[in-house]
Amino acid sequence: MTIVEAGLLLRARKTSSAELTEAAIALIEKRNHELNAFLTVTEEHARRQARQADYELEQGRDRGPLHGIPIALKDVFATKGIRTTCGSKLFVDHVPDRDSAVTERLAEAGAILIGKTAMHELAYGITSTNPHFGTVRNPIDRDRIPGGSSGGSAVAVATGMVFAAMGNDTGGSIRLPAAFCGIVGLKPTFGRVSRYGVMPLDFSLDHMGPLTRTVRDAALVLNAIAGPDSRDDTCSTEPVDDYIPPENISLHGKRIGWPENFYFDSVEDSVRLAIESAAHRAKELGAEIVPVQVPDILAINTVGRIILMSEASATFDSFMSRRDDFGADVLALLDQGRLLSATDYINAQRLRRGMQREFAKMWNRVDCLFTPTAPTGAPKIGAATVKIGDVTEDTRIASTRLVRAINVLGLPAISVPSGFTDEGLPIGLQIVGKPFGEKALLHLAAAIHP
Secondary structure: OOHHHHHHHHHOOOOOHHHHHHHHHHHHHHHHHHHOOEEEEOHHHHHHHHHHHHHHHHOOOOOOOOOOOEEEEEOOEOEOOEOOOOOOHHHOOOOOOOOOHHHHHHHHOOOEEEEEEOOOHHHOOOOOEEOOOEEOOOOOOOOEOOOOOOHHHHHHHHOOOOOEEEEEEOOOOOHHHHHHHOOEEEEOOOOOEOOOOEOOOOOOOOEEEEEEOOHHHHHHHHHHHEOOOOOOOOOOOOOOOOOOOOOOOOOOOOEEEEEOOOOOOOOOHHHHHHHHHHHHHHHHOOOEEEEEOOOOHHHHHHHHHHHHHHHHHHHOHHHOOOHHHOOHHHHHHHHHHHHOOHHHHHHHHHHHHHHHHHHHHHHHOOOEEEEEOOOOOOOEOOOOEEEEOOEEEEHHHHHHOOOHHHHHHOOOEEEEEEEEOOOOOEEEEEEEEOOOOHHHHHHHHHHHOO
16 A cells, blocks of 8 residues: 555545554564564554544644654654664664654654664665664565665565655665665655754765655655755755656656666666666657766766765764774774775865766756666675676675765665566666756656556
8 A cells, every 4th residue: 555545545534544553563563573674663652643643634634645654764863752773782772852854844744653664784884784683684585685774664665564764875775775675765866855863874975765665655755854954054945846746647858868888787687678668668658768978977986985984984983992882894894984085085075076067967968867776686685796697796886886876966866666687576777867856756757657
């Protein structure tokens, strides 16, 4: 069931928020032990919210499409009075005295907080295999990763535990779990959604966004959370649109960029065919497919890794005396970041600005780009490498190769389901849009995957 469908049932009095909430709690109790999607389940808090939501609807107060809908938050979003760990031993007992901006806005929209989802430690990884809180497992194949770092959020949505869950994305952490679990993941433009009250990993790369089962559901959540916030000095004052796509969308006049370089150089054959099929569907709906040469994405990825390692190490510098409280993989990345020089970091930021200007020229020719989200289906848990054709690659580098640059550029992007690999694993189509072009991006994505 989608948010749209549940909303219709609520307003027709064919179900209640209390019933939806109890169903969510029951499913979590049934499946969380095997999948580890949730770190904290807030049963009584959710029940209180659900009773209030039902009462308000009975009294004629309708807060909007999310009113009475069970959702979850990745455990980086501060929740007043509710433990927020960031998947880290450092914060295992941390109970915030405030809500994040996203938490506030979802509550104002009437959403029901079911709990906090599991994640890769400190949001610094793509597997969601966590040495402190356990391994999150892909519901399609429990021997595979769900993607990270927002793995628990993706699993919670894919299994129907909740209708939507929030994630954050520094180098693919919303889009990769969405692709690996067969759902929708939206990374808005940098600054479109406030980061106030979110435990940071990287101050210039972190983006906040939803994971949902449909594009329209993602638009409903974005409507609730987007907009200025004076508490976050990186939050944009750009006007907020109504992002909800209409029915029966035509793509006549839309120009879809098809990269002739980089994005299809090393992907599984089934992935390439799936993205080609999506482009064919777009063409049938009236879109023009425009071959393009994209700027040097490999170079942008390198810049992104330098910025991430430098800024993440700075973020957690005051905790480095507690080395035993970090997992081995995260500690290694933080140590690498401390070895980078100020010159490396400043030059990376200078190159970043130039690359953003170069990439912006492409929007004169096309309205969006179609790429794979990941070059393969979900890797096996514990696999250090993946093989693509005859080439063996590091799992982390391969998995983030097609998504990392979009964080560096600050562009909006969405991953939508687009078929299956030869092994039956979900494939994600990544659609990249213009800055603050979420409305057009969501409309196009909804035409491909309602």
